[in-house]
Amino acid sequence: MTKAAELAKMGEVLTNGQIGSRRSMVINGKFQVFQRGTSATTVNTNDVFAADRFKGWANGGGTYTVEQSTDVPDNEFEFSAKLINTGVDSSIAADDFYVYATDIEGYNVAQLAYGSSDAKAVTLSFWVKASLAGTYCIALYSTTASRYQIKEYTISSADTWEKKTITIASGDTTGSWNKTNGNGLRIYWDLGSGSTYQGAADTWASGQKFSTTNQANWIDTSSANFYLTGVQLEVGEVATPFEHRSFGEELSLCQRYFIKENGVSMRNFTGSSIAVSIPHFWKVTMRAAPSISGSNATANESITTQGFQGYKGGIGSGASWQLTGFSASAEL
Amino acid sequence: MKITSAQYWDRDGEHNHIIATIDGVVMSVPFDPDNIHYAEILKQVKAGTLTIKDAE
DSSP, X not given: OOHHHHHHHHXXXXXXXXXXXXXXXXSSTTOXXXXXXXXXXXXXXXXXXXXXXXEEEEESSOEEEEEEEOOOSSTTOSOEEEEEEEEOOSSOOTTOEEEEEEEEEHHHHGGGOTTSTTOOOXXXXXXXXXXXXXXXXXXXXXXXTTEEEEEEEEEOSTTOOEEEEEEEOSOOOSSOOOOSSSEEEEEEEEEEEOGGGBOOBSSOEESOOOBOXXXXXXXXXXXXXXXXXXXXXXXXXXXXXXXXXXXXXXXHHHTTTEEEOOOEEEEEOOSSSEEEEEEEEOSSOOSSOOEEESOOSSEEESOOSSEEEEEEEEEOTTOEEEEOSOEEEOOO | OXXXXXXXXXXXXXXXXXXXXXXXXXXXXXXXXTSHHHHHHHHXXXXXXXXXXXXX
């Protein structure tokens, strides 16, 4: 790059406000937060979470696992997401697909002005390492506008960390992109998909597709691995250094979508056949009123973005009850 | 998303939330259209593939 071009790029970075913080629209991009557990989780269906904010799809006969790994590209990062092929799909049907993805809330991508004539350029950067070298694909996708763009990238050497920078210079001017608390933008990393989900690269189009026909068939490779970390999506055509947020901040950002609680609100009771409602407030305002699972309450009542009431009936004299062991999901 | 059962939970004579089994997990699902589980329940009810049972 010439000095003049370098200065022009620097000017662009300044114009886009990429010098300050809050550049990255991706949450948990360095895979610190695994509220559901850090050990291997099998992806054998759709919408399977392991790392917070990232989920896997396995829509076919193949399977893979996701776990937190300390295998990282350099000392800048502590963790990565490690995907291992645990069930080969050697005959991918047209409607089969295997992807790893993260959803970004509409509020957090509204600045891109997608769906308008002011749609902005965006740059995705990430570190990747895989046992299978070759051509891979990412795709940006809107569930509400049903629009996508596929971009190819190359993993040049097997088992070697490589940093990838992908710029989509022209934002999408078409469609109704969510800009509030719905699904604003999804980023797919394709691992092998059928022809129904294959399309052309480098252009916005209608529909839902993840890869080109050049995509490496990772899901067809027994015990193949795929590591990912340092994921950042930012406005503009320049990938700036990874934006490190504190762990507490990253956890709070994740808890807008999912919270796992391990025990709250112990009570002791006198009398017989007591019925109680214990209020519990989320640590942050959740994206939507969440679904609650795993609670030991008789019922989880009056659920809102702020909290809920755990109701328990028939508590005997002298008994104790602890509202405990529940998860709240307001995922996109 | 596989929903195998859905039933209202009532409080003081009014529907408070839905207890549903989704992908094998029992969940309390609030009536929030931005909740993806509730949105899917509505979708399946509209398609005629799911019925929400009355509260016991």
